[in-house]
Amino acid sequence: MTTGPRLRVNPIACDGRGLCAEVLPEMITLDDWGFPIIRDAEVPPGLLDEAAEAVRLCPRLALRLDHRARAPAAPQPRAG
Amino acid sequence: MAVSAAAGSQGLWFLSRGSGLVLLALFSAVVVLGVATRTGSAPRRWPRFAVAELHRTLSLFAVALLVLHVVTAILDPFVTIGWAATVLPFASPYRTLAIGLGTLAVDLGGAVVVTSLARQRLGHRAWRAVHWLAYLAWPAAFLHSLTAGNDLGIWWVALIEVTSAAAVATAVLARLFGRDREGPPTSGPGPRRPLADDPRLTPARPTASAS
Amino acid sequence: MNTLDSGQHLVRGATPVQAGRFPRLLPERFGGEPASLEEHVTRYGQLPRGWDGRWREQLIAEVGRAGLTGRGGAGFPTARKLAAVAAGRDAPVVVANGTEGEPASAKDKVLLACAPHLVLDGAVLAADMLGARQAIVVVHDAVREVVDSAAAERRRARLDRVKVKVMTGADRFVGGEASALVNWVAHGIPLPTATPPRVSECGLLSRPTLVQNVETLAHLALIARWGARWFRSLGTTAEPGSMLVTVIGAVRQPGVREIEIGTPVNEVLGLAGGPAAPLGALLIGGYFGTWADPAVAGPLPFSAEGLSAVGGSPGAGLVAALPADVCGLAETARVARYLADESAGQCGPCVFGLGSIAGALADLTAARRYEPGRLRRWMAQTEGRGACHHPDGAVRMVRSALAVFGAEIDRHAQGWCCGRRPPGVLPVPLRRSP
Numbered sequence: 025m026t027t028g029p030r031l032r033v034n035p036i037a038c039d040g041r042g043l044c045a046e047v048l049p050e051m052i053t054l055d056d057w058g059f060p061i062i063r064d065a066e067v068p069p070g071l072l073d074e075a076a077e078a079v080r081l082c083p084r085l086a087l088r089l090d091h092r093a094r095a096p097a098a099p100q101p102r103a104g
Numbered sequence: 105m106a107v108s109a110a111a112g113s114q115g116l117w118f119l120s121r122g123s124g125l126v127l128l129a130l131f132s133a134v135v136v137l138g139v140a141t142r143t144g145s146a147p148r149r150w151p152r153f154a155v156a157e158l159h160r161t162l163s164l165f166a167v168a169l170l171v172l173h174v175v176t177a178i179l180d181p182f183v184t185i186g187w188a189a190t191v192l193p194f195a196s197p198y199r200t201l202a203i204g205l206g207t208l209a210v211d212l213g214g215a216v217v218v219t220s221l222a223r224q225r226l227g228h229r230a231w232r233a234v235h236w237l238a239y240l241a242w243p244a245a246f247l248h249s250l251t252a253g254n255d256l257g258i259w260w261v262a263l264i265e266v267t268s269a270a271a272v273a274t275a276v277l278a279r280l281f282g283r284d285r286e287g288p289p290t291s292g293p294g295p296r297r298p299l300a301d302d303p304r305l306t307p308a309r310p311t312a313s314a315s
Numbered sequence: 316m317n318t319l320d321s322g323q324h325l326v327r328g329a330t331p332v333q334a335g336r337f338p339r340l341l342p343e344r345f346g347g348e349p350a351s352l353e354e355h356v357t358r359y360g361q362l363p364r365g366w367d368g369r370w371r372e373q374l375i376a377e378v379g380r381a382g383l384t385g386r387g388g389a390g391f392p393t394a395r396k397l398a399a400v401a402a403g404r405d406a407p408v409v410v411a412n413g414t415e416g417e418p419a420s421a422k423d424k425v426l427l428a429c430a431p432h433l434v435l436d437g438a439v440l441a442a443d444m445l446g447a448r449q450a451i452v453v454v455h456d457a458v459r460e461v462v463d464s465a466a467a468e469r470r471r472a473r474l475d476r477v478k479v480k481v482m483t484g485a486d487r488f489v490g491g492e493a494s495a496l497v498n499w500v501a502h503g504i505p506l507p508t509a510t511p512p513r514v515s516e517c518g519l520l521s522r523p524t525l526v527q528n529v530e531t532l533a534h535l536a537l538i539a540r541w542g543a544r545w546f547r548s549l550g551t552t553a554e555p556g557s558m559l560v561t562v563i564g565a566v567r568q569p570g571v572r573e574i575e576i577g578t579p580v581n582e583v584l585g586l587a588g589g590p591a592a593p594l595g596a597l598l599i600g601g602y603f604g605t606w607a608d609p610a611v612a613g614p615l616p617f618s619a620e621g622l623s624a625v626g627g628s629p630g631a632g633l634v635a636a637l638p639a640d641v642c643g644l645a646e647t648a649r650v651a652r653y654l655a656d657e658s659a660g661q662c663g664p665c666v667f668g669l670g671s672i673a674g675a676l677a678d679l680t681a682a683r684r685y686e687p688g689r690l691r692r693w694m695a696q697t698e699g700r701g702a703c704h705h706p707d708g709a710v711r712m713v714r715s716a717l718a719v720f721g722a723e724i725d726r727h728a729q730g731w732c733c734g735r736r737p738p739g740v741l742p743v744p745l746r747r748s749p
Contacts, residue, residue, distance in 0.1 A: 046153045
């Protein structure tokens, strides 16, 4: 059960600009092609400001801070 | 009293023209920085978020300076522009076209600033559509600076004009012809090609003698 | 005792299929013509109608007892999906997925070509049950005409309360993904959309949308007639029922067969005439499936539990038999390039990741270069980072290839290849439209 806000990236909106990794290197690293890897989505209390900053700075508005407290989602089927 | 009023009026006029020139330089810098966040033509030392933040900060500063520029021009008793002309283009009896261009720049630029402040609520697509208007706002502001002022004869005024135009032109060309972002450091996807023609997929031939 | 056994909804006089005759979905003999409405009713009886008030919950419960899972590849429990859509506030929409974007798989096309009414029964039933007024059936171009005719036949007979709309699917691998299918129906764009929200909560027209594979709907239509106990009379306890499989490659009679879940893989190959040549490897599940050694996989039951021993699963029901004289690495490289090209192109990790992986495999196949560390890093960076599971599936397939074709990799790294025939067992068609 997670209680903190979770940082999530919308992979379709994301264009690999890299601003998020600059302001939040503790949580976000870039892959070989410049796209963000968020290792652990839960934002520690000390990084909440930086996380909000990253969300604000993203030129494509691809980052979100999800504040709902919920259990990890069940695997979602994609085929019909 | 008339002298001091005249002196005060001169002061307003200088303030208006002076702030206008600074505004042009600022606006040009904002456009260049805006392009730089996108094309990554900023020097590598500068992190992208710094360029983005500077773009934002300077544009907000420009808004503040714009207020000064417009108010001093309106308040100046020697020319009749009228408050309507602050937002309605071509409503000024004095130099209708020249002032009108400035008003146009304010309207367009204002839309860009307002939508940018409300970006999170508007969503990316709507914000982006309005942001393109910046490429109309700058030429309007530039033409306004050429036609509304009288000072092109002064060498440093001309310098500011030329430098601003050159900077924005360079940035726009970079945007049109430059790379959108640094390419992937490792091999990216190849062009779509029918596999039957793909010469890479022939089975390997023995390259060494089988000893 | 389940309510469907009470006889209320059973057809008087069991049909052979109900009595246990196999196959259930496919005709006993391929006549080349689809079953007409009359032939369909003769074989299966009428679709039960006129249910009492609580029949929606009853039927969902029955489907739950039957243990039906999705036959589109993901294997999600159907009853849970139905319940999720039924729980929505707005009137739901039903979309039947018969697009079969997987080029090697033919089961959905064959099912629609042989028994379109069974699929339409299922679609109409699902719509009726969920309170949807329309059932949209999206099918592969190859069977559009057949399904159109069947729908017209039903309209003439005024069979269904629900309106059936038939559409052609996009010629696109990712077009079969649930959100991509909804996007295609709504906007003509066969590309996945970002979730949340899931299509079962907010899909077509922002309504709860049931996206179900056509084979699953066919099974649903039979469970509604004959109940969970009948459905469970075949298959394993954990995975009951029958399923359609496509067997291609080095077998004597490639094609689509219906099997009882849990049938050993060797027997599945036997149903397709058995191997036509000594086999080098099997690709099980589909292009998102796993490669396996035929000696190891052969005795395994064709089920999720059985195939997990080789890290695989039934997936979309594909079994591709690779002959020993075709290089498995080359086949993998071809499929990887196909999957990279078929990316929706929306997410960086998928576009660049699959592209790089496909490039690396091509390099390896042509013995130009092999950097295993880099390839492994790319695979780790690609999976799980797209909006859909396209990159995950591709990486899974490639990983299994690296595990199974270890000897081939060593040979290629030294410049040799044991393939005596060029690759081409697995189809990688060019897209007709962009």
